[in-house]
Amino acid sequence: MQELERVGQGSVRVTRKSDKLVIVEKDLATEQMVLAMGPQHPSTHGVLKLECLTDGEVITEAIPCLGYLHRCFEKCCENVDYPAIVPYTDRLDYLSGMNSEFAYALAVEKLLDLEIPRRVEFIRVIVSELNRIASHLVAIGTYGIDLGAFTPFLFCFRDREIILGLLEWASGARMLYNYIWIGGLACDVPADFLKRVREFIAYFRPKAVELQELLTGNEIFVKRTYGIGIMPADVAINYGWSGPMLRGSGVKWDLRRNDPYSVYPELDFKVVVPDGKLSVIGDCLSRHLVRAVEMEESLKIIEQCIDKIPSSEGFNSRVAIPKRIRPKAGEVYSRAENPRGELGFYIESDGKSTKPVRCKARSSCFVNLSAMKDLSKGQLIPDLVAIIGSIDIVLGEVDR
Amino acid sequence: MSEYFGNIKTGAVTIATGMGITLKHFFNAVHRKGDAGLDDVDYFRQVDGLCTLQYPHETIPTPPNARYRLNNDIDDCIGCGQCDRACPIGCITIETIKVAPDDLASCGKTRDGQQKKFWVPLFDIDVAKCMTCGICTTVCPTECLAHTPVADFSEFDRSNFIYHFGNLTRLEAEAKRGKLAEIQAKAKAEKEKKAEEN
């Protein structure tokens, strides 16, 4: 057998070792290709660009390029009054406007030391948990689309539509609510609202089961997500992950429990972490399962809130709203559990102006996305799609 | 080996389950859900079925408190300009002329009996800019500025999105302005006269 050795890119080195032909595959060097995934790509969930260095279909490096949806949220906040920032917070994570408003209202209330009526607190929790379900429905549905299953997406949107209808009925708008105000609510919920929410819960439970059977139960779906993009708990904490992403890595961390706000301490719900039976802890399937089970937990929270809520008699949702919001000089950082993780607001006031000197949002999506480089190393392109989907980014919150 | 066959089995069973679900929906397509709004008592008693609404012909009813197109009832507007100041994006442009004392009667009162003290020759709302946050409507003292449930008001030309609500034509505004200037000049002259006398 003739010894064949060619060195250089793209060469095959065949060496003869003790009469055995050994083909050293490592030397089969192929040219690496830069693949720009996005900003117009069906599965980057908006205008995200991933610059991938690929070797065949294997990704050696994927770097997210951000900023296509930057809208100067923080600068805008410095130029409007405190109450006028609320509609801007809706537009951060536009899939869960209520939760963002809630987080912002909490921050300013902390700065002002406001006492909030109990009914307001309960309504806030109800609407934000409803919005959490809507947001998780989008996450699950689009994850299905990323993996090629189209039908669950439309089932998710069918049910999300009802939630949006409920929130429209309460607040007057379908997605960008401006409902949770500093110190109160824009208005009380309509008379039949809580009854309708209860009916919705009864309607939604079987639908959620059907969705699980169709998508999560499917073996192809499990095979596509099982063991893909594993994030160990310590690395996840180091990256600053939060929300379903961190819980997917097995860390029992939920701000509704660990840094309780509003009426959450009174409510009974589980912090969902994967048990490792159905999935590898920290993989895409775990993150998906956390979201799927969290919807059920949110339903439970809503049910309890409806049971406990004080009656609307003599209730004025704006009673605690200050006439003019001009906090004392100082700064505050307050955080809340959003569907996508910890949304924190850092607000600095100079004590003179009705506008904040600085209002910084700590967005969960941005932080979660930062682990992309680690997660994508050595994955195939279909797996990269699965990983992006499981991070569940909303570019409005990433770029702000 | 058992894992191998187990995989094949779960694969087949779960695929069959999924196909059962889609087929159930396929045969359920003879029903349509209807277009009740959520404020309808029977909303959740509608049949399960196709839930598409063919938009221009059928619409989801918007609730009465829905916040969509801004509307200003100019007869009630006292021209205080609070909405203009409150609007986070500045989509409202307002210009006012003080009403001359002898015009007060013709300027009229608001619905709840408040005397209007300003002519509002210019009250423009750029609804294309408006983000329907509703802040302007909450500061409005006479509740003349309100969001209406009209959600579809698309236009082909962007300039059509600027809605004019002013209650004076340009000529009238000129006249009122001239009149006011006259009165003011007179008042000023009188003042100066008085000052001289003193």
Add this chain to the structure above:
Amino acid sequence: MSTTAFSQFSMPLLMGNSLNVWSEALVGFNIMGLPLGLIIIAVIPLLFIALYSLTYGVYGERKISAFMQDRLGPMEVGKWGILQTIADILKLIQKEDIVPTSADKFLFVIGPGILFVGSFLAYAVLPFSPAFIGASLNVGLYYAIGIVAIEVVGILAAGWGSNNKWSLYGAVRSVAQIVSYEIPAAIALLCGAMMAGTLDMQQINVLQSGDYGFAHFYLFQSPIAWLPFLIYFIASLAEVNRAPFDIPEAESELVAGYFTEYSGMKFAVIFLAEYGSMFMVSAIISVVFLGGWNSPLPNLGSFALNTWTNGPIWGAFWMISKGFFFIFVQMWLRWTLPRLRVDQLMYLCWKVLTPFAFISFVLTALWEIYVP
């Protein structure tokens, strides 16, 4: 044109003695030395592909997917949106035919053509009716398996010629997929061929006819025939790039795969080719395992349902409705399942389908030898 052809046009056709009368009559149909009949034979499948993809393929798939997803589907153009496909075709015709500057123009242009020809050539041996087959080859099945591979060339030409990274990925994936899946598909079909003892598509059909209707179909003739049937169905999904094996055109990964850069009529031709091969594989599976143009209804005493529902026109009806049923199953699967990954696709092919195909091959052979 022979007079017997006309006389048999309307009355039920007796089996065996007068197979392929229509097509043979057309072969002899010459005007002024021009083989016009041959052209008509070629045009019939072409017309069929165009008509069926226009109606059932595009409109039907839209409606079926819509109903499975609680939607209405197209409703605006015409009553229930029937004319939607026509409107789409009009749009595609009017569109600018873009050839990217950096594309390999020759390959880019020829790609959709090869793709369509590949799927169309197999129609030559599809027996549409007892009286009609394009070319009654004695190796028809072999030809049908082989000619499909031409599609690979078209896909590769389209993907490489587009000079787009996504297209290239799609093309390379597609080649790997189609070439791999030919093996289980061919072996599974061989099981059917073994049961028939012939590769002639018409003969395979003739051998499956009888008084008991469906009981004569090969699917019910042996206790293991369901296995090659299932294997061929799964493999055929992969061969025509349908979900869950649509990785060459996986829209959420590769934008649109090998036809990302195509627009206008070239795009339409690619789709026509896809619908063409969808019916082609459905027709092959119904010929080999489900009796092709034979009526599934049995003769029940004096109710000679089978005899009444057999004949050239009934044959075409059964053939097309069996094909359409399998296309419905393909659509049904597509709107239910997520997509497999490349390595899982290969796992399924080499580690599941191929061994089982071999097993079923051996079992069928044993059955054929030892069970009369």
